[in-house]
Amino acid sequence: MRAEILTLALMVGAFTWAFRVLPTRADLSAMPEGGLLSRFLAATGPAAIATLFTASVLPMVQGGMPLPLAGGTVAVLAVFAATRSVVAATLAGSIAYGALFALT
Amino acid sequence: MRDSSSTVADGLMAAIPIALGYFPIAFAFGVAATGHGMSGIEAFGLSLIIYAGAAQFLTLALITSGAPLLVSAFTLIAMNLRHVLYGPSLMKRAGPHARRRWSWVWAFGLTDEVFGAALGQLARGRRFSEPFMFGLAMVAYASWLSGTALGAWAGGGALKSWPAVEAGLGFMLPALFLSLLLSILSRAQLPAIVVAVLATVGVTLVWSGTAGILAGMIAGALTGLAPRKAADAR
Numbered sequence: 384m385r386a387e388i389l390t391l392a393l394m395v396g397a398f399t400w401a402f403r404v405l406p407t408r409a410d411l412s413a414m415p416e417g418g419l420l421s422r423f424l425a426a427t428g429p430a431a432i433a434t435l436f437t438a439s440v441l442p443m444v445q446g447g448m449p450l451p452l453a454g455g456t457v458a459v460l461a462v463f464a465a466t467r468s469v470v471a472a473t474l475a476g477s478i479a480y481g482a483l484f485a486l487t
Numbered sequence: 488m489r490d491s492s493s494t495v496a497d498g499l500m501a502a503i504p505i506a507l508g509y510f511p512i513a514f515a516f517g518v519a520a521t522g523h524g525m526s527g528i529e530a531f532g533l534s535l536i537i538y539a540g541a542a543q544f545l546t547l548a549l550i551t552s553g554a555p556l557l558v559s560a561f562t563l564i565a566m567n568l569r570h571v572l573y574g575p576s577l578m579k580r581a582g583p584h585a586r587r588r589w590s591w592v593w594a595f596g597l598t599d600e601v602f603g604a605a606l607g608q609l610a611r612g613r614r615f616s617e618p619f620m621f622g623l624a625m626v627a628y629a630s631w632l633s634g635t636a637l638g639a640w641a642g643g644g645a646l647k648s649w650p651a652v653e654a655g656l657g658f659m660l661p662a663l664f665l666s667l668l669l670s671i672l673s674r675a676q677l678p679a680i681v682v683a684v685l686a687t688v689g690v691t692l693v694w695s696g697t698a699g700i701l702a703g704m705i706a707g708a709l710t711g712l713a714p715r716k717a718a719d720a721r
Binding site: 384385387388389390391392393394395396398399400402403404405406407408409419422423424425426427428429430431432433434435436437438439440441443451452455456459460463467468469470471472473474475476477478480481482484485 | 504505507508511512525526528529532533536537538539541542544545546550556559560563564565566567568569570571572573574575577578587590591594595596597599600603650651652654655656657658659660661662663664665666667668669670671672675676679680682683684686687688691696699700703704706707708709710711712
């Protein structure tokens with residue numbers, strides 16, 4: 384394993400472990416619900432995921448909205464609305480994208 | 488509240504849907520990693536150490552683009568910052584007397600999906616226990632690692648003969664992000680989401696994709712600091 388990849392993995396892995404584990408030990412329930420830190424933390428997750436979705440889709444939409452992308456997106460929305468399942472919606476979107484890719 | 492059992496076996500059973508979903512995504516990661524020039528060991532190492540799908544896929548993009556190590560690390564760490572919220576939220580639902588002695592082990596597996604599944608189980612009356620959490624997290628982790636290993640073993644060119652499958656797996660990540668976004672969507676977070684999207688698009692178009700990701704996350708998170716009406720805060 385190359386040293387720079389191992390270093391990057393260890394740095395990110397250590398912070399990820401800390402982000403997941405340490406808050407289970409700390410009592411943040413006393414944090415004021417409308418406080419600045421609470422609001423910042425609450426906005427971080429949605430902002431991160433919205434950013435990642437946008438960044439992953441941007442290369443696909445340059446030059447127009449291809450049919451597989453439109454179909455895959457609709458499938459995710461429809462299946463999530465029906466099942467509220469992240470896993471089911473993800474798989475449905477992927478299958479719809481692949482099927483439409485094969486047809487076009 | 489129904490006093491359901493909360494053994495390791497119960498956790499293993501509850502994790503099956505996650506495992507079914509994780510495996511193909513991890514497989515896609517393994518294929519993508521070797522397709523980006525990584526060895527199988529490196530791909531598996533990223534899954535073993537980082538264990539965060541979105542961050543791992545972005546790692547490939549950052550490494551390929553030649554981003555400096557510290558910039559890459561900061562970007563990936565910022566991406567995973569959202570996990571800070573999961574522990575307190577879960578423990579609050581678990582109750583004040585919930586044991587957390589072994590959380591340094593099971594909470595490493597507190598991914599977006601495991602967190603969501605755990606909260607769902609507690610909401611349906613499952614009693615919180617560390618063995619249950621261990622079982623839940625362990626199966627998801629095992630699925631992620633085995634999927635990565637198989638994808639890396641299959642190799643970057645494994646799906647060249649099946650372009651539709653390759654295309655479908657390529658859309659797995661955007662589909663996962665969109666699904667996760669839907670799962671946490673609330674009126675209160677709409678401004679952060681809109682600002683994040685606009686900042687990502689704008690900065691990506693005028694600068695670079697890496698800068699766009701950083702700008703989107705930071706701008707969106709800062710939006711949370713803006714004062715809002717009481718009704719919107721709910």
